[in-house]
Amino acid sequence: MHAINVLKNNMNYYKGNFHEDRERELKERNGWIVGRFLDGYRHTEKIGIKFWKFNKGEEGEHTLKYEKEAIECTFVLKGKVRGIVDGTEIIFKAGDYIVIPAKIQSNMIVEVIDEPIEGFTIKGPSLPKDDSVKLKG
Known part of the structure; x- marks a missing residue:
């Protein structure tokens, strides 16, 4: 079943499945499922939401950056991963979360320890792609 925009009882809303929406948006939108670059009820400039998954060996796809x-x-949500935030190495496991202010360098996926690792990233506001500055290393 595909996610749909719904009008029911005079209420407008979007119902979807984050696994399915991620797969559908992976190529064009890198897994982002809500934000300024999506259409319909998933479009908003206030926040961006991404559902992500990484297996061992996919770490190189994620690089050091800052907003x-x-x-x-x-x-x-699931698994265990080694990341770097503001120059400090941190181990994250299921249930952990972190809030990273603008201009702080981070790479949340340096090494997948328990696979697969799954989680959500929420950014606010939802800005154009060029808000993320990719760094080498």
């Missing part, structure tokens, strides 16, 4: 303006909140 120019947005605050980032990342929640680990």
Whole structure:
């Protein structure tokens, strides 16, 4: 069943499945399921929400970066991962979350320890892609 925009009882809303929406949006939107770059009821400039998954060996797809303006909140739902935030190595496990202010360097997926690792990242506000500054290392 595909997610749909729904009009019911004079209420507008979107009902979806984050696993399915992630897969559908992975190529074009890198797994973001809510934000300024989506259409319909998932479009908002207030927040961006991404559901992500990584297996061992996929760590290189995620690099050190910082946000120019947005605050980032990342929640680990499943697995265990080693990340770096503001120069400090941190181990994150299911149930952990972190709030990273703008301009703080981070790479939440340096090494997948228990696979697969799954979680959500919420950024606010939802800004154009160029708000994320990718760094080498």
